[in-house]
Amino acid sequence: MKEFLVQPLRDALQSLGTAAEIQFEKPADEKFGDLSTNVAMQLARDLKKNPRQIAADIVSKLVLDKSVVEKVGVAGAGFINFYFAKGASLVAAKEILLKGATYGEGTVGAGQRAIVEYVSANPTGPLTVGRGRGAVLGDTIANLLAAQGYAVTREYYFNNAGRQMRILADSVRMRYLELCGDEVSYPEDYYQGDYIKDIARNIFETQGASLRYSQELTLFKETAEAEIFESIKQTLARLGIAHDAFFNENTLYEIGESGTSRLDDVISRLREKGYIEEREGAVWFKTSLLGKKKVEDKIEIGVDTVLVKSTGEPSYRLPDIAYHINKFARDFDLMVNVFGADHIDEYPDVLRALKVLGYDETKVKVAINQFVTTTVNGEVVKMSTRKGNADTLDALIDDVGADATRFFFIMRNKETHLNFDLELAKKQTPDNPVFYLQYAHARISGILRLAVSEKNFVASANEYELLTSLTVKEEIDLAKILLEFPAAIERAALTLEPNRLITYLNGVAEVFHKFYHECRIIGEPDAVMKPRLYLILAARQVFQNGFKILGISAPEKM
């Protein structure tokens, strides 16, 4: 609708001898119309005039199509409010039915390629509840970007080498030796979870005690990795999450045709630019030259970053940089990384390196999610994989179901701490927020079932026109909010904040329930019933399309 207003407003401003960027917003209160602009207030300072007077001047010069904009008003400090003709929304509502499953899709990412990297847990143990938030967040962001026309790659970055994996393998070996009957003192800093014992048992069952006196860890490592990875994928699958690509960090260490690895290449390129220094036996990235600093005793000190430790091993930042260069080589227009707040200090180094090497680092977006605390009976449960007292994501899904799991993880802004109330999520009662939404969909489905079975209703595109005969306030309100769906998706996608979509859908559910109470459908004369049936078909479409992005089911009955 904004398109109808922008040019007339520009013309009006021009005839007053001025110009400004024209911004619209949806007024909080419907008595202020459907859209408003604050352009008069913006101009107040330059023109040194009362904003209300400016607004009145603008309105007097406005030329608008009366069949679209019914009324224009000036209110408050100088807002210009536009009231749309009822028919305008209803005509537009036909689009929802015509577009069907594609309604709501946008073109922000048309012709562009995006990669979303999420989960990325190393295969050292089952996914925890804490990991779940990033997993669902990343998956939903990927869905939102896909809905904006991006060709999206969902990628999982992992490392199955290094110290952690050695500890994992040795943990399994220790448990295996226990099964062989050996007395072992199990180290405290080894993996404590029962899954280690399960893996050891599987090995013991197939291999017997044949590995008892071997120091070789390979079988333990490979078995553990394979089994744990399999369980991670299964857990993700329960939430409807499936990655397109798995990127193994090890490939960055491999020596290519040039005789160097990707990691070597990063260092030599940074060295050419003058950002590498070797001292104390280590290789440093001179981030101090790029603004990285810390403050000690109120004195700022530049800070460099180690890329290769004095042991000769790369620190984890080096492969991180190489990995991002790899993403650029794959020519993505947008690269989203989803990770937890504990990595908050890591990505600035990566971005600094990318910038220095001539990449457009603004294409990299980082979605950081704050931690999850779970409460059970009001008591906070802290989690750690290493200690083995973690609530696994699997157990959570068993407990509350996939829909509630997904919903709870994304219903809050990612940057706020999430309190996952296990008791609440488990409830099959109205205090559980996911039910409020799904119930609206189930109600619509129930009405449509009846319409088909008792009134022989068959939806037909040449009857969509009937929507324009709706007149009741609750009908119009519903049509209007359904039309905001594309904007809601776009906003959620651009900000990488799926919770905005939930907030929007909650609003739709609220307006629908009001409509439901005010407007009966089955049993009304055809002239009333049919337009309403098409209206709720449109509402159902919005719920279904929205639920698909959120990754939750759309139950026909509850």
Place this chain on the structure above:
RNA sequence: GUGCCCGUAGCUCAACCGGAUAGAGCAUCAGCCUUCUAAGCUGGAGGUUACUGGUUCGAUUCCAGUCGGGCACGCCA
């Protein structure tokens, strides 16, 4: 100690780029089912937007400081 994030109704959270009387759900109080699902709707009560200043015609939003919580500050990942 330093950096980043957060602080909004009793609880969990919204508030689109700085806009109009700060909104929902839960809990609570009062109503609404012979009629499409009462997992719903209507109404009431509930707020110094942590605090103090600043910028602005206008601040929950931006800036500075204070207090409180989380995370990170390693040649760990």
